Amino acid sequence: MKRKIYLFFSFIICAVILCFSIMMPKAATYDWEFYPSGINYLDPFNFITTTNGNDITTTKTYRYIKVKPLTAYKFKKRNEVNVNWSGIYFYEYNQNKELIRTNTFFDFSQGITYSFTTTEETGYLVVEIRYEIETENIYAEQMDKYFILFEETLDIADYELEELVYQGPLNNLEVAQENTTIRIPYGNSTSIDLLKSQMRVYDNYCGDITNSVVIELDEYTGQENIVNQYDVIFKVNDNTNNFSSIKVIIDVYDDVAPVITAPNTIYTHPNALLTNEYLLTKVTATDNYDLNLTDSVELINDVYPNSSSVIGIYPVTYRVSDSSNNVSEFTTNINVRDNVAPVITGNNNIEIGNLEDFSLEQIKETLTVTDDIDTNIVLEVFQDNYSLNQHKVGSYDVTFVAKDNSNNCSYYTVTINIIDSEKPVFLFDKGMINIASNIKPITTGDVLLLSSRYYGLNQEDEIIVVYDEYKNSKSLGDHNVLFESGGKKYKLNINVIDDKKTEPTKVDSSNSKLSVFFRKIGNFFSRIWQSIF
Structure with a gap:
């Protein structure tokens, strides 16, 4: 009878177990390649019964029992048998x-009851039971009910009766089916050798023949990073040239959506419509497989074009799909706002005379304010260097500010040039007194007392001398005297002159000395004193 060869895949990259082949029998004939899932190692479907010419019946394992090396086992009879x-x-x-x-x-x-320990090299065990032919038969298909082979560290008293029979192999693999598809995400490419290393092939007689697997067809190698489906055929022969093959379809797929990069917000003005062409210049799209998809971006823009002149926020959506139909969308908000400041125009340089009264309101009236959105913009003074210096010759700046309803501000500076508009005035210096050197010295106090009325002072006012160069001197030349009175400071210049050639003045003996002095001093006064501050 032709043997059956069973192939298994347990591909790590797919994290699933794939299967192919024909319908499974009640117990697979390759189960002996696996440890038991229960306590009993004896698979009743792995035993046959034969007789020989010496009237001896033999019941033995048809293949092998997979056991662990260096492990203590116990073989024990479960039921009485009349043999x-x-x-x-x-x-x-x-x-x-x-x-x-x-x-x-x-x-x-x-x-x-028999105990033994396997060697370090032991991997399989064959059990053979011999008894006389005339006695009761031991049916091979009930071996796990007659006997139990278990690891000695386990206590069979801890198990129910139904748990002492063979529970099947400890095998999570499933028989792979023809035309199995393995899906591999793009960027996680593998190799056929790796796939082959994840394969297990069992024969009902030869056991594990995985090492005999060959690759009959390979469309995948060299195309690992190209999204598509590729056929790979594996083939295997057992020792008697029975063969099996399987076609595996490797599906290299891309499930990563493109990445759209665009600003979260785009600002604009009510009078500046952003066209779709302009908005598409603000976006880029990249894909892990198709790379640059910027030119494929679509714009979903239903609301903004009809409301572009109205201040507000309007969403627009960018959309793009790659060659594997992975779709990405990105929403950008168009913020329509007034970001243009008012415009102030007018004369920024005004010239006035220092005697003129020219108010801030008059300056403001020379200016005009306009705004592209709002009306009735109020012009206010932001900085004023003029008002406190209104009649002083010089240049002074006044800065005005205009603010619209969106708090956009503009500033405008007007320079006020104040010029001297007064006519010249003839003045005489009354602050100098000439005193002849040939008369009796006159004290500084006498001079101040006699000249105080020229300063609007009374004789009762207190006069304090601050600085005195004269000091009753007869030295020819100018002598400065500084004095204070009533919180004000005054400067007096006393000029001592040489009058030797001057004819002596006849003095009426009937007059007093003080009268003579006043006549002489009156002759020398030629100028009025000048106060200083």
Whole structure:
């Protein structure tokens, strides 16, 4: 009978187990390649019964029992069987299924319980039970009900009766089906050798023949980073040239959506419509597979064009899809706002005379304010260097500010040039007194007392001398005297002159000395004193 070859894949990259082949029998004939999922190692479908010419019936494993190396096992009879035992044999094989040791049990006086420990090389076990043919048969398909082979560290008393029978293999693999598809995301490419390393192939007689798998067709290698589907065919033969093959479809797919980059907000003015062409210049789109998709971006713009002159916020949506139909969208808000300040015009340089009265309101009336959105903009004074210096010759700035309803401000500075508009005035210096050197010295106090009325002072006013160069001197030349009175300061210049050639003045003897003095001093006064501040 033709053997069946079963292939398994457990691809890590797909995180799933794929399967292919024909319908599974009640118990797969390759289960002996796996440890048991329960306590009992004896698979009843892995035993056959034969007889020989010596009237001995033999029930033994048809293939192998997979066991662990360096592990203590116990073989124990579960139910009474009316047979005459001839012997029980345990054959240990290595991973290459080469016999390395035989253990034999013949002592049936105390029932059937046998313990043994596998070697470091042991990988498989064959159990053979011999008994006389005339006695009751031991049916191969009920072996797990007659006997139990278990690891000695386990206590069978902890298990229910139904748990002591064979529970099947510890095998999470499923038989792979023909035309299996393996999906690999773009950017996570693998290799056929890696796929092959994740494959397990079992034969009902040869066991694990994974190493015999060959690649018959490979459309994937060299196309790992191109999104598409590729056929790969694996083939395997057993020792008697029975073969199986499987076609695996490798689907390289892209499920990553493009990335759209655009500003969250675009600002504009009510009188500045942003066209779709302009808005598309504000976006870029990239994709992990298709790379630059900027030219493929679509704009969903239904509201803004009809409301572009109205202040407000209007969303527009950018949309793009890649060659695998992954779609991305990005919403940008168009903020329509008044960001233009009012415009102030007018004369920024005004010239006035220092005797003129020219108010801020008059200056403001020379200016005009306009705004592209709002009306009735109020012009206010922002900085004023003029008002406190209104009649002083010089240049002074006044800065005005205009603010619209959106708080946009503009500033305008007017320079006021104040010029001297007064006519010249003839003045005489009354602040100098000439005193002849040939007369009796006159004190500074006498001079101040006699000249105080020229300063609007009374004789009762207190006069304080601050600085005195004269000091009753007869030295020819100018002498300055500084004095204070009533919180004001005054300067007096006394000029001592030489009058030797001057004819002596006849003095009436009837007059007093003080009268003579006043006549002489009156002759020398030629100018009026001048106060200083």
